[in-house]
Amino acid sequence: MSRSFSPKAAFQPPETGYRLLPFRFHRVGKEQEILVNECGEFALAPRGTAEKLVRKRLSTDEELYTTLKAKHFIYDDYSSALLDVLASKYRTKFGFIYEKSESLATIRTKSQD
Amino acid sequence: MSDLFANIKFDTGRAIAILSIDRKIYSKSAILKVCYWFSEDLYFQVTEEENHFSMTVRLREATPTLDRPSVKKLDEWLPDILNALVDAQLREEIQVETAGIRELIIAKAFAESGILEGLPPGTFEDPVETTQPESTRLLKIDTRIPK
Numbered sequence: 001m002s003r004s005f006s007p008k009a010a011f012q013p014p015e016t017g018y019r020l021l022p023f024r025f026h027r028v029g030k031e032q033e034i035l036v037n038e039c040g041e042f043a044l045a046p047r048g049t050a051e052k053l054v055r056k057r058l059s060t061d062e063e064l065y066t067t068l069k070a071k072h073f074i075y076d077d078y079s080s081a082l083l084d085v086l087a088s089k090y091r092t093k094f095g096f097i098y099e100k101s102e103s104l105a106t107i108r109t110k111s112q113d
Numbered sequence: 114m115s116d117l118f119a120n121i122k123f124d125t126g127r128a129i130a131i132l133s134i135d136r137k138i139y140s141k142s143a144i145l146k147v148c149y150w151f152s153e154d155l156y157f158q159v160t161e162e163e164n165h166f167s168m169t170v171r172l173r174e175a176t177p178t179l180d181r182p183s184v185k186k187l188d189e190w191l192p193d194i195l196n197a198l199v200d201a202q203l204r205e206e207i208q209v210e211t212a213g214i215r216e217l218i219i220a221k222a223f224a225e226s227g228i229l230e231g232l233p234p235g236t237f238e239d240p241v242e243t244t245q246p247e248s249t250r251l252l253k254i255d256t257r258i259p260k
Contacts, residue, residue, distance in 0.1 A: 020214075021218075022207070022208075023207065025200075027196070038218065087219075091222040
């Protein structure tokens with residue numbers, strides 16, 4: 001059985017556009033801004049990128065589109081399955097908070113016994 | 114620069130500026146965040162009108178002091194305030210648009226552990242359980258006055 005790649009068109013960004021994932025941004029100097037997502041991944045982008053993202057004016061042809069998609073700032077129909085990856089990263093980063101609260105609850109339960 | 118601020122009212126000494134902010138574009142919380150952000154250097158007063166918010170801005174220190182030998186003029190602060198307003202409003206829009214997906218990510222992240230299934234200890238009204246019997250309290254509080 002031979003295997004082959006799908007045609008190029010199959011890898012093109014969907015025409016339905018993209019949706020935002022939670023992120024924060026801050027202006028850095030006069031020409032750049034830093035975008036940081038929920039898991040602490042960041043991207044330095046030209047100033048005005050956050051506004052472009054929110055207004056859905058970022059073209060899918062731009063290199064920045066693929067960068068922001070890869071770093072979990074935006075997602076589209078093709079990359080929505082990668083939300084599990086983002087959730088996994090989130091758990092790695094913030095798991096200690098929940099572990100602490102769980103152990104606190106365990107201590108409380110034991111003290112009540 | 115004065116043309117840029119054609120819609121901003123100044124007092125005669127240009128020490129106080131009054132900005133009229135369209136409430137269809139900017140939310141109250143975005144405006145208040147900006148006020149907080151600059152509150153180290155500027156005084157703000159915000160009033161709510163029918164179609165707009167009125168923001169009065171005044172310098173905390175208008176004349177140079179030994180602690181602060183160079184003082185930024187109000188005209189120099191205004192571009193930063195206007196940019197901060199845009200940023201704060203954009204952050205709000207991002208937060209509104211991504212609130213659902215954020216909850217989904219957190220739910221996915223901690224679904225397997227089952228941590229989110231149980232309620233956190235205590236209640237919002239009584240977080241350290243002062244109304245509960247002392248033996249079951251999460252936190253022991255000694256109310257005795259030290260001698």
